[in-house]
Amino acid sequence: MANKRVYLFREGDKSQRDLLGGKGANLAEMTNIGLPVPPGFTITTEVCTEYYATGKQLPEGLYAEMEAAITDIEASEGKKLGDPTNPLLLSVRSGAKFSMPGMMDTVLNLGLNDEVAAAMVAAGADKRFIYDSYRRLIMMLSDVAFSDKNHAISKHGFEKLFYDLKAKLGVSNDLDVTGDQLEQLCMDYIKYLKDLSGIDFPQDSRVQLKEAVEAVFRSWNNDRAIIYRRREKIDDAIGTAVNVQAMVFGNMGDDCGTGVAFTRNAANGENHVFGEYLMNAQGEDVVAGVRTPMPISELEAQNPAIYAEFDKTCKILEDHYKDMQDIEFTIERNKLYILQCRSGKRTGTAAVKIAVDMVAEGRISKQEAVTRVAPDLLNQVLLPVIAPGTKYETIAKGLPAGPGAATGIAIFDAHRAAELGKGGQGQRVILVRADTSPDDLGGMLAAQGVLTERGGMTSHAALVARGFGIPTVAGCSEISVDATNRQFTTKDGRVVKEGDFISLNGTQGEVIIGQVPVEDAKMTGDFGTFMGWADEFRTMGVRTNADTPGDVAKAIALGAEGVGLCRTEHMFFEEDRRPIVVNMILDIDNAETRKAALAKLLEFQREDFRGIFAALNGLPATIRLIDPPLHEFLPNLVELTAEVATLEATGKPVGDKERILKAAESMHEINPMLGLRGCRLSIVYPEIVEMQTRAILEGAAAVIKAGGKAVPEIMIPLVGHVNELKVVKAALEATAKAVVEEQGVEIPYSFGTMIEVPRGALTADEIAVEAEFFSFGTNDLTQMTFGFSRDDSDKFLKPYVEQKILPGDPFESIDQTGVGLLMEMAIEKAKKVRPNIKLGICGEHGGEPESVKYCHKIGLNYVSCSPFRVPIARLAAAQAAIGKGAADK
Ligand code: ADP
Ligand code: MG
Ligand code: MG
Numbered sequence: 001m002a003n004k005r006v007y008l009f010r011e012g013d014k015s016q017r018d019l020l021g022g023k024g025a026n027l028a029e030m031t032n033i034g035l036p037v038p039p040g041f042t043i044t045t046e047v048c049t050e051y052y053a054t055g056k057q058l059p060e061g062l063y064a065e066m067e068a069a070i071t072d073i074e075a076s077e078g079k080k081l082g083d084p085t086n087p088l089l090l091s092v093r094s095g096a097k098f099s100m101p102g103m104m105d106t107v108l109n110l111g112l113n114d115e116v117a118a119a120m121v122a123a124g125a126d127k128r129f130i131y132d133s134y135r136r137l138i139m140m141l142s143d144v145a146f147s148d149k150n151h152a153i154s155k156h157g158f159e160k161l162f163y164d165l166k167a168k169l170g171v172s173n174d175l176d177v178t179g180d181q182l183e184q185l186c187m188d189y190i191k192y193l194k195d196l197s198g199i200d201f202p203q204d205s206r207v208q209l210k211e212a213v214e215a216v217f218r219s220w221n222n223d224r225a226i227i228y229r230r231r232e233k234i235d236d237a238i239g240t241a242v243n244v245q246a247m248v249f250g251n252m253g254d255d256c257g258t259g260v261a262f263t264r265n266a267a268n269g270e271n272h273v274f275g276e277y278l279m280n281a282q283g284e285d286v287v288a289g290v291r292t293p294m295p296i297s298e299l300e301a302q303n304p305a306i307y308a309e310f311d312k313t314c315k316i317l318e319d320h321y322k323d324m325q326d327i328e329f330t331i332e333r334n335k336l337y338i339l340q341c342r343s344g345k346r347t348g349t350a351a352v353k354i355a356v357d358m359v360a361e362g363r364i365s366k367q368e369a370v371t372r373v374a375p376d377l378l379n380q381v382l383l384p385v386i387a388p389g390t391k392y393e394t395i396a397k398g399l400p401a402g403p404g405a406a407t408g409i410a411i412f413d414a415h416r417a418a419e420l421g422k423g424g425q426g427q428r429v430i431l432v433r434a435d436t437s438p439d440d441l442g443g444m445l446a447a448q449g450v451l452t453e454r455g456g457m458t459s460h461a462a463l464v465a466r467g468f469g470i471p472t473v474a475g476c477s478e479i480s481v482d483a484t485n486r487q488f489t490t491k492d493g494r495v496v497k498e499g500d501f502i503s504l505n506g507t508q509g510e511v512i513i514g515q516v517p518v519e520d521a522k523m524t525g526d527f528g529t530f531m532g533w534a535d536e537f538r539t540m541g542v543r544t545n546a547d548t549p550g551d552v553a554k555a556i557a558l559g560a561e562g563v564g565l566c567r568t569e570h571m572f573f574e575e576d577r578r579p580i581v582v583n584m585i586l587d588i589d590n591a592e593t594r595k596a597a598l599a600k601l602l603e604f605q606r607e608d609f610r611g612i613f614a615a616l617n618g619l620p621a622t623i624r625l626i627d628p629p630l631h632e633f634l635p636n637l638v639e640l641t642a643e644v645a646t647l648e649a650t651g652k653p654v655g656d657k658e659r660i661l662k663a664a665e666s667m668h669e670i671n672p673m674l675g676l677r678g679c680r681l682s683i684v685y686p687e688i689v690e691m692q693t694r695a696i697l698e699g700a701a702a703v704i705k706a707g708g709k710a711v712p713e714i715m716i717p718l719v720g721h722v723n724e725l726k727v728v729k730a731a732l733e734a735t736a737k738a739v740v741e742e743q744g745v746e747i748p749y750s751f752g753t754m755i756e757v758p759r760g761a762l763t764a765d766e767i768a769v770e771a772e773f774f775s776f777g778t779n780d781l782t783q784m785t786f787g788f789s790r791d792d793s794d795k796f797l798k799p800y801v802e803q804k805i806l807p808g809d810p811f812e813s814i815d816q817t818g819v820g821l822l823m824e825m826a827i828e829k830a831k832k833v834r835p836n837i838k839l840g841i842c843g844e845h846g847g848e849p850e851s852v853k854y855c856h857k858i859g860l861n862y863v864s865c866s867p868f869r870v871p872i873a874r875l876a877a878a879q880a881a882i883g884k885g886a887a888d889k
Helices: 017-032 045-053 062-077 114-122 127-146 155-169 179-197 205-219 223-232 284-288 297-302 304-321 348-360 366-371 375-382 414-420 438-446 460-468 525-537 549-557 578-586 591-616 637-649 657-667 679-684 686-705 722-743 758-762 764-770 778-786 794-802 819-833 849-857 867-882
Strands: 006-008 040-043 090-096 106-110 240-246 257-262 274-279 325-332 335-343 394-397 399-402 405-411 429-433 449-452 472-474 479-482 487-490 495-497 501-505 510-513 541-545 563-567 620-624 711-716 750-755 773-776 838-841 862-865
Touching (some): 006 062, 017 045, 017 335, 045 240, 090 205, 127 155, 127 179, 155 179, 297 304, 348 366, 366 525, 375 867, 399 460, 414 429, 429 438, 429 501, 449 460, 525 867, 549 591, 578 591, 578 657, 686 711, 750 758, 758 764, 773 819, 778 819
Parallel strands (some): 541 862, 620 711, 750 773, 838 862
Antiparallel strands (some): 006 040, 090 106, 394 510, 501 510
């Protein structure tokens, strides 16, 4: 026998979301706990699968099961489907496992036809109400059931007829159209459908029902549903259920109404009912915005008895589901009906507050509370936001590269941004660039926000943005930036000039014209409490990627337990050091020049490290020795060539520029990311890393001598062959021993490496002999495993993800099957030779929840991420330890 295809609401329960869909499972659950749900039944998601498997045919056995269920509803309502003297009317609604609000179809008032409508009026029903309901049925059923066969049919065409009628009558309000006029409109609708498509509007309720059920199944694969599923990562194969339910009417008069409410405030989490309703209206009027709904608080004044019942129902639902609920309700002649409930979507701030409150109320355990908040939602708790309720105009959309909101004047070059912005004149500026390079860092740091035309989620701008918490919209191909004329143009020709105010919503990727009010993130008490609970369950460490004492302090305040990646080259970019670095590079093969430059840099770096160790207060710091190719410290070759050419052509003095150009040319590499960098650089020019090692250990010694603790972990990057590590480490060990001797204090230092070259992972057992710790550099490891250039991949990764060639961007979330396999292999091999090897990750992935959960699973000791992602990583690690994801989608 085939599986049971139809479940009466009283036969199901909330655990059956796979089979009955979320809406159906909850309607069943509410029925069983005695809430006022109009009776009905659910056709399972399996029938949807059958429908598609058989070339869009409803299975034969379905009809008998539906008839039995209809008989059941008829008995409890005392009405009959299709019986003009006492008709049962039905709603037919979609409902998949995960809520897809508004993406699929609904048909209301099913069962009305010419005869039933006339008979109901004759029996005393309000004519206006009856023909308004019939009008809606004709429109909805035609739109959802027949528009597939005939594309000319659309809701819009029917709406237009109604609109024209109102214009002819000289009225604007639907309620001013009389029953007689609506009756005529129904006849016009039916004629319109016939003229347009040759289809007779079905008068038989069984035919209406069959058409509606099929239409709901077909709506599973309409364009917007497909797009929504792709965005929310919902499986296309799970299908939708169909819910058939007795109608209740909110549009029968002033003692009727309909609304949507949340049991708590979805924006800030406060414990009071929050929502909107309309008296004398049918469901879709509230969302469609034809009439302005009233806040639910008004209902208390307007109808205290109904409000009290509603409030009680909210409490029952919360007690039962132990979570904030989103509820649809209808009041028919002063009686309340609940039409839907589900876990309510909420902001990060609300999610944290609700979780903490529910523990205090004794509803859920701390452990449950920790699983209730999706880690990424914490972004919203931490970053400035556009003041809730603000209306604004979005002029372009790009990638939401750096969350948070920012407002300021558009500035088109980094120097000017630095002059005018934070640390300069203190104005609020938004830096707008075609793309950004390390050179722009000063301008970015001085800006409230950054907007770039090119670059993906892991572009330089995006990395820096997230690292420093700068709201950023990157890869915004809807604008074209003209830096020369200091302006950008949007797709539809709008021009924004230097000095014009713009705003960014980096959380959504929106570029907004003008100023918006921006509110600072508040570190509320609830947030602290919540994160404390997360730490109780977490077993994996969380460190931070930070290069300055300020960032270290920020990250520690956010709960970091050390530095997992300090990028020493960032220290070379600072204004007072850059000329020294450039001078050294210009004459790199001259040992004397090199020595002199390094002696100066040593002074700076020693102080940098002392500051970092002091800020760490005894927590460990993994410090990576110089990694990028040296020419990154020189000006951009193309720009420099142009500049020198212009100077020469205009007869102006070229000065040092010529020499710099020569050096830049001679260092130019075709594939710099695979060129002279990392440990390769340290083998060719060993003095640079020797200086760095000395600076690290002298900085550590200074802190130790001052009575503190310092735990330096010196990391050698880009090792693919153990001999690379051997050579570099041997030289640095000698330096380290010398410093310890000179300083006369014990320094608990260690040497380790990054695993970021596939060969390094493959030969991890050899490398582990030399390395006391591994840190997986998953940015490079992903780049080299796939052979995708991280800086150029946005051009093809987007179509890859859209066409499902890849499940997602591997630079965002670790590719567990490929890159992950290398990591797992490396761990296994390394542990064989060094069971206690310390293992971490320092790629951007270290702050991405799914990757963090994966790192927990494969046994890393810690993840490391930008300061602003530390709480997110802490929460993800806690959820991984608990072994449960965050709440359902
Ligand atoms: P969605 O999933 O898009 O919210 P629903 O299936 O919940 O769609 O229904 C859309 C609207 O129809 C809702 O506003 C709801 O109030 C109304 N509705 C659904 N079923 C009934 C019913 N049995 N009686 C009255 N109104 C209903
Ligand atoms: Mg709904
Ligand atoms: Mg790297």
